[in-house]
Amino acid sequence: MRNKEKVILIGLNIKGQNIEDYHDSMEELKLLAETADLEIIQIIIQNLTKPNISTFIGKGKLQEISNLSKKLKTNTLVFNDNLTPAQARNISNLTRCNVVDRTELILDIFAKHARTKQAKLQVELAQLEYSYTKLKRLWKHLSRIQGGIGFRGPGETQIETDRREIRKRTSILKKKIKEIDKNTLIKRKKRSKFLSISMIGYTNAGKTTLFNKLTNEKLYTADKLFATLDSTTRSLNLKSKEKIVLSDTIGFIKKLPHKLVSSFHSTLLEVLEADLLLHVIDISHPDLTDYIYSVNRVLQEIGVEDKDILCVFNKCDLIEEKLFPFLKKKMLEEHPDSIFISAKNNDGIDILIDKIEEFVKRIKKEIILKIPAQLRKLISFIYENAEVIENKYENKSNEQVFRLKIDKHLLTGIKKQVEDFKLKEYLK
Numbered sequence: 001m002r003n004k005e006k007v008i009l010i011g012l013n014i015k016g017q018n019i020e021d022y023h024d025s026m027e028e029l030k031l032l033a034e035t036a037d038l039e040i041i042q043i044i045i046q047n048l049t050k051p052n053i054s055t056f057i058g059k060g061k062l063q064e065i066s067n068l069s070k071k072l073k074t075n076t077l078v079f080n081d082n083l084t085p086a087q088a089r090n091i092s093n094l095t096r097c098n099v100v101d102r103t104e105l106i107l108d109i110f111a112k113h114a115r116t117k118q119a120k121l122q123v124e125l126a127q128l129e130y131s132y133t134k135l136k137r138l139w140k141h142l143s144r145i146q147g148g149i150g151f152r153g154p155g156e157t158q159i160e161t162d163r164r165e166i167r168k169r170t171s172i173l174k175k176k177i178k179e180i181d182k183n184t185l186i187k188r189k190k191r192s193k194f195l196s197i198s199m200i201g202y203t204n205a206g207k208t209t210l211f212n213k214l215t216n217e218k219l220y221t222a223d224k225l226f227a228t229l230d231s232t233t234r235s236l237n238l239k240s241k242e243k244i245v246l247s248d249t250i251g252f253i254k255k256l257p258h259k260l261v262s263s264f265h266s267t268l269l270e271v272l273e274a275d276l277l278l279h280v281i282d283i284s285h286p287d288l289t290d291y292i293y294s295v296n297r298v299l300q301e302i303g304v305e306d307k308d309i310l311c312v313f314n315k316c317d318l319i320e321e322k323l324f325p326f327l328k329k330k331m332l333e334e335h336p337d338s339i340f341i342s343a344k345n346n347d348g349i350d351i352l353i354d355k356i357e358e359f360v361k362r363i364k365k366e367i368i369l370k371i372p373a374q375l376r377k378l379i380s381f382i383y384e385n386a387e388v389i390e391n392k393y394e395n396k397s398n399e400q401v402f403r404l405k406i407d408k409h410l411l412t413g414i415k416k417q418v419e420d421f422k423l424k425e426y427l428k
Contacts, residue, residue: 200295
């Protein structure tokens with residue numbers, strides 16, 4: 001069993017910022033460090049009116065940290081904020097320690113948990129793009145990702161490639177990811193005739209456990225941040241025999257690095273294109289309201305805040321029985337029509353499935369459509385995007401008559417195209 005890397009966590013509390021947000025952020029940093037399998041030796045917090053331009057925190061405090069690191073025999077400092085290249089370099093020179101900021105820590109965790117080829121490429125791309133602006137001494141954890149330019153073995157700490165080489169490797173990675181994205185889009189297009197549901201939520205809310213219950217899968221789960229990284233899609237068969245496509249997506253956190261948002265764009269496409277979002281929330285967490293806000297903020301960032309969202313409060317088994325009714329009432333006041341479950345104990349799963357059935361009936365109905373045979377592209381579109389139950393040709397009217405199930409939001413556009421065509425024919 002290898003020894004854990006010893007680290008000192010450092011936070012800067014800026015005067016005037018929300019103190020609760022700051023403490024939550026530091027708690028999250030601790031969880032991130034534990035997920036990265038680090039041993040936290042000390043947590044140091046400094047209060048300042050603004051960050052130091054050259055060293056982020058005060059030079060006196062840095063000297064104190066330098067002395068402490070020697071005394072505690074640790075040489076890695078993990079900062080709760082992102083540092084500029086100059087700040088990271090100056091801190092490293094003054095303390096003689098490896099310096100890691102928040103984004104680098106998250107990238108390292110992603111590198112460790114990436115399983116598929118796509119995820120590994122996306123992580124490497126994000127790492128390279130972030131290191132491009134820094135080109136500083138790296139800590140040994142970042143050597144984990146295989147094939148990454150500039151990430152040598154554990155004993156090496158100096159990036160050996162210059163920016164030109166990083167740009168070259170970045171270009172290669174983007175081409176590979178683009179090729180994978182094409183294949184992903186083809187698979188997604190084949191699924192487009194079915195309604196899609198994406199599970200979203202703060203990391204460690206129990207999304208994957210719920211996904212396993214709904215689809216009878218056995219995906220890896222753990223009580224850690226980012227235990228699963230890759231987006232997984234499976235079919236979900238409802239009581240009505242309606243086939244639904246269900247996706248388990250990457251968990252969100254506060255200060256989700258923009259490099260990851262852009263690098264994992266294809267993964268987030270599952271969220272962008274979903275008909276319904278299941279927002280899985282850990283009801284037992286003391287900061288659940290803040291966590292809900294954090295997820296909603298990321299949804300706004302990627303432009304999907306207006307989608308149909310069903311709040312699923314998970315881990316109800318962890319709430320004291322006498323407190324649960326009051327908490328449930330409070331959450332229903334803030335988020336009407338929510339569901340309360342325990343994915344671990346299988347409680348409330350049937351109610352959730354019934355709720356999904358209700359949504360399907362509301363958004364998708366069986367109808368009869370008559371399409372002029374001349375509108376070949378529209379007929380092809382219908383075959384690709386609807387569930388065709390029956391189709392026959394009416395010779396007298398020269399129309400294809402479809403009995404099908406289709407999303408309501410597609411129906412309006414189809415009817416307009418037919419009406420426009422008939423109007424043009426009438427005016428001829």
